[in-house]
Amino acid sequence: MRNLFALLWKNQFFVLFILLEIVSLVLLSRSYSYHSAIAHTTTSDISGNLFSTYSGITDYLYLKKENDLLSEENAILKNSLTSSFLLTDTNYIYSDSLFRFIPVKIVSNSVSKRNNFMMVNKGRKHGIEKEMGVVSPKGIAGIVIGVSENYSTIMSMLHQNMRISARIKNNGQLVNVIWDNDNYLFGSVIDIPSHIKLFPGDTIITSGNSLIFPEGIIIGTIESHNQNNNKSLSRAVLRYITDFNSVKHVYIIDNLIKIEQDSLLKQIVNENE
Amino acid sequence: MNSPLGRNIIRFIILILVQVLVLNNMNLGGYMNPYIYILFILLLPANTNRSLLLIIAFFTGLTVDFFAHTLGLHAAASVFIAYLRPGTIRLFFRNYEFASGEEPGPASIGIGGFFRYTIVLVFMHQLLLFYLEGLSFNHFFVTLYRVILSTILSTFIILVAMLLFGKRKKK
Numbered sequence: 001m002r003n004l005f006a007l008l009w010k011n012q013f014f015v016l017f018i019l020l021e022i023v024s025l026v027l028l029s030r031s032y033s034y035h036s037a038i039a040h041t042t043t044s045d046i047s048g049n050l051f052s053t054y055s056g057i058t059d060y061l062y063l064k065k066e067n068d069l070l071s072e073e074n075a076i077l078k079n080s081l082t083s084s085f086l087l088t089d090t091n092y093i094y095s096d097s098l099f100r101f102i103p104v105k106i107v108s109n110s111v112s113k114r115n116n117f118m119m120v121n122k123g124r125k126h127g128i129e130k131e132m133g134v135v136s137p138k139g140i141a142g143i144v145i146g147v148s149e150n151y152s153t154i155m156s157m158l159h160q161n162m163r164i165s166a167r168i169k170n171n172g173q174l175v176n177v178i179w180d181n182d183n184y185l186f187g188s189v190i191d192i193p194s195h196i197k198l199f200p201g202d203t204i205i206t207s208g209n210s211l212i213f214p215e216g217i218i219i220g221t222i223e224s225h226n227q228n229n230n231k232s233l234s235r236a237v238l239r240y241i242t243d244f245n246s247v248k249h250v251y252i253i254d255n256l257i258k259i260e261q262d263s264l265l266k267q268i269v270n271e272n273e
Numbered sequence: 274m275n276s277p278l279g280r281n282i283i284r285f286i287i288l289i290l291v292q293v294l295v296l297n298n299m300n301l302g303g304y305m306n307p308y309i310y311i312l313f314i315l316l317l318p319a320n321t322n323r324s325l326l327l328i329i330a331f332f333t334g335l336t337v338d339f340f341a342h343t344l345g346l347h348a349a350a351s352v353f354i355a356y357l358r359p360g361t362i363r364l365f366f367r368n369y370e371f372a373s374g375e376e377p378g379p380a381s382i383g384i385g386g387f388f389r390y391t392i393v394l395v396f397m398h399q400l401l402l403f404y405l406e407g408l409s410f411n412h413f414f415v416t417l418y419r420v421i422l423s424t425i426l427s428t429f430i431i432l433v434a435m436l437l438f439g440k441r442k443k444k
Contacts, residue, residue, distance in 0.1 A: 016328075017356040027344045044339075113341075
């Protein structure tokens with residue numbers, strides 16, 4: 001035993017190297033699965049404060065573009081106001097709202113890594129929780145994976161563990177959207193049934209099957225479809241509608257009936273057991 | 274602040290800030306991520322205790338990870354080059370006697386020597402970093418392409434930083 005310690009001490013440089021690499025890899029492996037990323041993140045007010053101070057300075061450079069984008073969105077919102085409809089219009093139905101949109105500002109963002117994250121300037125204090133969906137003014141953006149008091153971390157669509165349940169808009173077929181390449185403009189649509197032929201420009205929307213995103217949020221449009229006759233499921237290239245490199249403001253979606261949906265799901269699971 | 278400790282602490286803070294605020298937000302063609310914080314590990318005094326070198330590198334990497342949401346990734350790559358550093362210095366500068374506390378910078382080993390030393394260690398750093406980041410060999414050649422481009426860019430940025438802010442070679 002003493003010899004073993006003596007040997008380890010003699011080779012302390014190598015032993016320490018192996019030890020530190022193991023610690024790093026254990027930490028790293030935890031951040032690789034979606035669920036442990038949820039359980040264990042580096043979201044903190046320290047990094048949040050640093051990033052928001054910095055973006056407070058650089059944001060002035062993008063004011064004009066942001067203004068254009070926001071006024072464009074305002075126009076869409078005004079069009080959906082009650083006053084924009086004839087009161088005799090029976091097609092317009094007033095319903096209880098199912099989702100609340102929390103506007104947030106991105107303070108840090110990346111698009112060129114294999115796994116990309118955003119950090120935004122609101123957190124637990126503002127009602128944000130883990131596993132809430134995130135949308136940009138145009139379409140889907142990501143999922144909240146970490147929350148601190150004043151900041152939250154978002155797993156962007158550009159993450160290799162991202163998998164979104166989606167639908168082809170014109171025929172309602174269920175597919176999945178993943179990101180498995182290096183280009184932030186494009187994602188992949190997988191699990192397309194063999195009898196479906198997609199054309200460039202076809203829209204892919206969220207399916208509403210998960211509790212995270214409401215149905216019908218645009219994910220992107222089809223760029224090209226490689227139909228393989230031998231396989232029952234084919235895949236296509238998707239162009240994201242959100243420009244992840246320039247996005248500055250996003251909305252976090254608070255699903256107001258999530259508790260009810262959750263308890264319903266639990267009930268089903270319990271009955272099956 | 275002329276003591277080696279003070280100088281290294283200031284260098285650490287500046288390089289980490291430049292890394293997480295500026296370079297981490299850069300997107301050049303979607304392929305290249307320049308990493309300047311490696312310079313901190315490269316410039317630690319040549320006679321630093323080897324085990325201490327590993328520990329310093331580990332915490333340097335961890336700090337970058339903390340801001341990039343990749344806990345462990347940069348730590349692993351930094352520890353790796355800290356492990357290779359003493360051997361690399363011995364290989365390239367066998368004939369050079371480092372004074373106590375002297376840094377292996379252009380001022381002591383010359384710009385050519387520093388270039389060789391930097392490009393080798395930066396390459397090893399990026400190699401481990403990019404393959405660990407993808408955690409697969411699925412995109413083997415795309416990743417290799419990124420490694421090479423990033424190495425060139427990081428080395429270039431490190432050399433420019435040294436030429437602008439480093440000490441001149443003693444005449």
